[in-house]
Amino acid sequence: MTDSSTIQDLKGVFSCQKVAKVGTGTTTRRVAQVGYYFVEQSGKDEFDVRPLNSNFVPIGNAEKIDRETLLRDYTPEPEMYHKQVLPNMKDLQKTLARADRNRKQGNSFSAEMEYSSAVKVDETNVRGNFGVGLCFMERGETERANDVFTRLISMDAAFEKEHKHLFNDFGINLRKSKMIPQSIEYYGKAISLSPDDEHLQYNMARAYFEAEDYDNARKVLATCLELNPEFAEAKKFIAYLDKNKLG
Structure with missing residues (x-):
């Protein structure tokens, strides 16, 4: 796990695996999907998360998450961010x-x-x-x-x-x-x-x-x-x- 003390004025790309329901009725199944997000620190323990579109730019309204959620659910993708x-x-x-x-x-x-x-x-x-x-x-x-x-x-x-x-x-x-x-x-x-x-x-x-x-x-x-x-x-x-x- 990342040491939380290292996260200061953070800005970068993170991946997050989320489970989505696909299909209806008896054909419904749960599928794990990996999404990529632009994350920017907005407070001491608060972060703004915006999804990346197909052109690799952040879009839409930011979702607020706390430090614990970031450390638990998100994985840094520094190469994608810089390249x-x-x-x-x-x-x-x-x-x-x-x-x-x-x-x-x-x-x-x-x-x-x-x-x-x-x-x-x-x-x-x-x-x-x-x-x-x-x-x-x-x-x-x-x-x-x-x-x-x-x-x-x-x-x-x-x-x-x-x-x-x-x-x-x-x-x-x-x-x-x-x-x-x-x-x-x-x-x-x-x-x-x-x-x-x-x-x-x-x-x-x-x-x-x-x-x-x-x-x-x-x-x-x-x-x-x-x-x-x-x-x-x-x-x-x-x-x-x-x-x-x-x-």
């Missing part, structure tokens, strides 16, 4: 970085190609899927953007707090493209990831305003000012609603 998984993860990040640069430089089609390449490697990649959608919206291809929106909002992806700016950017572009209901839904997702961000709340209020839902716009602005009583833009927004007797 396959780590290089593929680095290549994926480089592809996404190129895509981001192209989009910032206005090279929408080049950016879309790079984002699409990333999604081929990891179809649940949040940054890649958002990037494709943003490229569509920036080119005014709202129908294709809506297809991406539908896929993203229903995708069981590894959405993290760090993705809030992607939800925010996508929400802004949805609103500018007059896709207001989708914009509101996206801001809701962003706020669920970061409920204390007054700027997300403010953008949600703007989306409600464009939907002519002034009551909800006021409610969100009130929350915005609870979070930051000195938020000048929110105060001006409420003053405008008051002056025009809206909501």
Whole structure:
């Protein structure tokens, strides 16, 4: 058994044998299957475990396990990590970085190609899927953007707090493209990831305003000012609603 004191800031690939049921009724049998997982330490005695896909990159939401479970049930696979998984993860990040640069430089089609390449490697990649959608919206291809929106909002992806700016950017572009209901839904997702961000709340209020839902716009602005009583833009927004007797 591995000495638990040697596991510090661990990151790597592990295999784990799990027993699965195959077949139905009288043909049901139990089969041992070996799976491969990317494991990353998230606390003193806590680890995030994500399965590897066929392209040897980690995907999906992380499962939390403790140190005892890791030591008991998982076997290190250092060669796979260094020869396959780590290089593929680095290549994926480089592809996404190129895509981001192209989009910032206005090279929408080049950016879309790079984002699409990333999604081929990891179809649940949040940054890649958002990037494709943003490229569509920036080119005014709202129908294709809506297809991406539908896929993203229903995708069981590894959405993290760090993705809030992607939800925010996508929400802004949805609103500018007059896709207001989708914009509101996206801001809701962003706020669920970061409920204390007054700027997300403010953008949600703007989306409600464009939907002519002034009551909800006021409610969100009130929350915005609870979070930051000195938020000048929110105060001006409420003053405008008051002056025009809206909501």
